[in-house]
Amino acid sequence: MRRTIWIYGLMLGVLVVVFKTLEYKWLIKDLSWQWSLSLVAVLFMGLGIWFSQHLNKAKAPDRFKVNQTAIDTLGLSTRELAVLEKLTAGLSNQQIADALFVSVNTVKTHLKNAFTKLEVNSRVQAINKLKALQIVP
């Protein structure tokens, strides 16, 4: 939002410069009134499109925002989240254990507790719920 304000401010500044330039007809002394006007119109329409695209692109690559509220209400711990993240990547319990430098039993415990908190009873259901709750991308 602050970004938008800055951009509009900048646009107004540019506007002033262009007007001053046109006012004294430094560059366009040979151009007629209509032509200079259309130039300005096209220029600013282009700028509008460009800025809009830019703003959109800035927020469009729908970068994932973790839903911390959901994590808190579910009561998922740090370690449980780490295990779930690996789970989402398609790793087996043994692979998760290797990745996190813990025993398979530990991974199983974390997953058991996480499943209980998520109210699911399979890995795929867990993943679907995590995605639905915006806890993982």
Next chain:
Amino acid sequence: MRRTIWIYGLMLGVLVVVFKTLEYKWLIKDLSWQWSLSLVAVLFMGLGIWFSQHLNKAKAPDRFKVNQTAIDTLGLSTRELAVLEKLTAGLSNQQIADALFVSVNTVKTHLKNAFTKLEVNSRVQAINKLKALQIVP
């Protein structure tokens, strides 16, 4: 793309009308040169932003389009796809069997073949690959 062309054509039409209006100063006879120019600039920048947003919104509702090409190159059959779809929903083999009115063994066979074609060896990996290939949402 054709849509864009239409819009730009329309914009040019509006441009002409505005210029004619300004040329004869029907509405702005009391306005100074700078003010009318800034009016045009702001107006067209706004139009540019508006059109850009509009175009973006038109294509943004990223509704899912099945990647039939990927399905064909992988050689996934109709039944395999049906099973994979249920799999994605988080169903167990038995639940898939009940949903599709076939035996669990059949489901297992389809899944086995599908896994081979997808070059994966677990349900979660299969889901990840299917999503990456845009075969399921």
Next chain:
DNA sequence: TTTGTCTTCACCCAATCGGGTGATTGGGGC
């Protein structure tokens, strides 16, 4: 200090899953 939570690990057991082999049926194409 006691309590509670998080993290770690172990053992057990039933259910499920992944993977292999083999067989039958029906439809389409040669």
Next chain:
DNA sequence: GCCCCAATCACCCGATTGGGTGAAGACAAA
């Protein structure tokens, strides 16, 4: 007619998973 392939099902086996119980250390809060 013959062949191929999708679809269906069966059986087997080892690996994995889901779920239960228990316990120990660490650490923060009461």
